[in-house]
Amino acid sequence: MFLAETGPTGRIPLAIRLVGRNGVAGAVIVGLIALVYLVGIPALDAALRGPAIDASRVTSSSGISVVPPEGWAYDPDSETFQVFTQAGATIIVAPALPSDGTLEEAVAPTQEQLASDEGGQWVVSEPQYFTTRAGDRAVLLAAQNPTDAQLLWIVEHEGWHVRVVMNAPAASLETAFGSAQELVESMRIQPGGAP
Amino acid sequence: MIAPRTASAIDVRSPVMWVGAALFLIGAVRLLPAVFRSLTEAPGPGLLAFTLWSAYGIVGALLIYRFEMFERRSLRTTAVAFVSGLVLVPGIAMVASPALHGILVSLRGSASDWDSAIAAPLVEEPLKLLVVLALALIPGARMRSASDGLFFGVMVGLGFQVTENFLYSTQWSAQGADPQLVLQTFILRGFVTGLWSHATYAAITGAAIGYFFGSTRDLRTRSLVLAFALGAAMLLHGFFNSPLLQLGVVPSAILKGIPVLLLGLATLRWVHMRERRALRADARDLVPDEHVSPDDFDGLVTRRVRRRNRRIMTDRFGPTAALAFARLQRAQLDTLITAHDDGVGSARYVQAVQELRFAKKDLRAEVEAAAAAQPPAMAGGPGGATPPDPETPPAGQRPAGER
Numbered sequence: 001m002f003l004a005e006t007g008p009t010g011r012i013p014l015a016i017r018l019v020g021r022n023g024v025a026g027a028v029i030v031g032l033i034a035l036v037y038l039v040g041i042p043a044l045d046a047a048l049r050g051p052a053i054d055a056s057r058v059t060s061s062s063g064i065s066v067v068p069p070e071g072w073a074y075d076p077d078s079e080t081f082q083v084f085t086q087a088g089a090t091i092i093v094a095p096a097l098p099s100d101g102t103l104e105e106a107v108a109p110t111q112e113q114l115a116s117d118e119g120g121q122w123v124v125s126e127p128q129y130f131t132t133r134a135g136d137r138a139v140l141l142a143a144q145n146p147t148d149a150q151l152l153w154i155v156e157h158e159g160w161h162v163r164v165v166m167n168a169p170a171a172s173l174e175t176a177f178g179s180a181q182e183l184v185e186s187m188r189i190q191p192g193g194a195p
Numbered sequence: 196m197i198a199p200r201t202a203s204a205i206d207v208r209s210p211v212m213w214v215g216a217a218l219f220l221i222g223a224v225r226l227l228p229a230v231f232r233s234l235t236e237a238p239g240p241g242l243l244a245f246t247l248w249s250a251y252g253i254v255g256a257l258l259i260y261r262f263e264m265f266e267r268r269s270l271r272t273t274a275v276a277f278v279s280g281l282v283l284v285p286g287i288a289m290v291a292s293p294a295l296h297g298i299l300v301s302l303r304g305s306a307s308d309w310d311s312a313i314a315a316p317l318v319e320e321p322l323k324l325l326v327v328l329a330l331a332l333i334p335g336a337r338m339r340s341a342s343d344g345l346f347f348g349v350m351v352g353l354g355f356q357v358t359e360n361f362l363y364s365t366q367w368s369a370q371g372a373d374p375q376l377v378l379q380t381f382i383l384r385g386f387v388t389g390l391w392s393h394a395t396y397a398a399i400t401g402a403a404i405g406y407f408f409g410s411t412r413d414l415r416t417r418s419l420v421l422a423f424a425l426g427a428a429m430l431l432h433g434f435f436n437s438p439l440l441q442l443g444v445v446p447s448a449i450l451k452g453i454p455v456l457l458l459g460l461a462t463l464r465w466v467h468m469r470e471r472r473a474l475r476a477d478a479r480d481l482v483p484d485e486h487v488s489p490d491d492f493d494g495l496v497t498r499r500v501r502r503r504n505r506r507i508m509t510d511r512f513g514p515t516a517a518l519a520f521a522r523l524q525r526a527q528l529d530t531l532i533t534a535h536d537d538g539v540g541s542a543r544y545v546q547a548v549q550e551l552r553f554a555k556k557d558l559r560a561e562v563e564a565a566a567a568a569q570p571p572a573m574a575g576g577p578g579g580a581t582p583p584d585p586e587t588p589p590a591g592q593r594p595a596g597e598r
Contacts, residue, residue: 011412029332
């Protein structure tokens with residue numbers, strides 16, 4: 001039987017040679033490639049990642065304490081900022097600053113800046129307000145472009161504002177967002193001393 | 196024996212299919228909670244995004260299926276490709292992508308604007324390719340040419356694009372966006388950047404997989420083509436995600452999309468030429484002329500030629516005869532394709548030839564009926580009422596300049 005693509009070489013295409021074979025080798029190849037992505041890359045990430053903090057709550061020298069998100073690496077070098085990283089996402093908890101403005105006023109400049117940044121291609125959401133478990137009012141502003149996300153939380157406590165910033169690749173946002181929101185909701189603020 | 200034991204990629208005796216099914220389940224377990232959250236946390240924007248992106252995927256897939264040059268591929272295999280792109284690829288990418296971002300940050304010590312340009316192509320392109328590879332390893336999928344690979348690659352890429360864009364729309368809609376932003380994202384990611392996105396990257400790599408499995412060239416050449424295609428798709432994807440050319444949403448998308456579009460079109464042209472050459476050879480050497488001759492194939496060679504011939508039939512014998520002629524064209528193509536895929540004498544080929552005979556008989560009857568109904572003055576006029584012999588193509592089948 002003539003096969004149109006056999007051509008002058010007389011070789012039979014691989015697609016035809018596979019007909020009637022048991023396909024075990026192909027299944028092994030497909031399975032191994034998938035394992036690289038499902039197991040190999042996450043294992044390498046876990047091996048390279050910095051150590052996660054072994055504490056139920058961490059407190060900065062400026063008196064802000066949070067529950068560290070599970071599985072995130074913690075940078076213990078900074079005394080004033082708390083820095084957590086995972087999957088390319090970074091959460092930075094800044095020191096508390098005195099403020100006599102409202103949350104609406106505090107978040108507006110960042111919202112305007114992101115919205116006017118044409119090069120960044122940010123899609124900026126409306127600010128969302130919520131209350132932390134300690135009873136403090138807080139706001140979340142989220143901005144995302146095709147590859148990255150920037151999220152800003154501001155927590156208000158007795159005339160003090162604490163800013164939390166998360167930068168994350170869009171691919172990690174789905175996993176990182178929940179951890180960051182939990183961290184912010186767990187925040188306790190006692191400026192100038194341990195909470 | 197070149198006829199596979201099944202009519203589609205669903206072959207319960209193939210271990211590849213079972214590995215694929217297991218990977219599909221893993222992908223679904225990872226993906227579905229995110230989809231559920233997207234739909235429940237902000238039901239309004241979530242449902243809107245779900246509806247828009249579902250419609251986008253279904254309409255896109257149907258259009259691509261409908262406008263294939265020659266072959267109507269198995270709907271089951273097509274659905275397997277599309278749904279794998281919809282679930283398997285994003286599900287596994289949701290595991291691997293964040294981890295690869297983490298690796299990049301660990302290696303460099305901090306995140307960079309380039310991380311998405313490196314991580315996304317390294318994860319997403321090989322995973323989409325993996326689905327096409329799995330299909331190629333199941334003989335029932337009949338991945339016999341670059342054209343087959345391109346088609347299934349497009350389906351996988353389109354499925355992935357739909358899920359990615361749905362999640363993208365709803366991730367931030369759950370954080371306070373309104374339906375207006377869902378619509379804005381739909382237009383931006385569906386049309387401004389969507390036309391040269393995942394479906395195009397996967398078309399390029401899929402064509403290379405099809406070539407690898409369907410060509411008779413030596414292993415080195417086929418491997419080089421595959422490596423080039425995968426490398427090119429990853430580079431273009433990386434370029435698209437890179438911080439280069441940040442000129443605003445639309446200008447950036449268009450400028451970065453141009454090389455993708457050009458390579459995609461070049462791949463499509465290459466694939467069509469190969470497919471045409473193979474089917475012409477089938478018409479010449481494999482299928483008896485009484486079924487489809489090389490001259491017949493000249494009248495089937497592009498959609499435009501086929502459409503023009505149908506118009507000629509409409510003008511000469513009316514719309515009913517043109518419909519019968521369209522059926523004949525489809526049957527001729529199916530005869531060539533089944534001979535190419537499964538061999539002359541295979542069950543699918545015999546069925547196609549039977550359909551061809553019915554189509555010829557119908558056409559003859561329609562043409563005779565139309566000729567009998569025409570006034571005598573017209574019968575001898577230009578383009579005359581002499582019915583074309585369905586055994587050989589009508590005059591319109593070989594318009595001047597097409598050969």
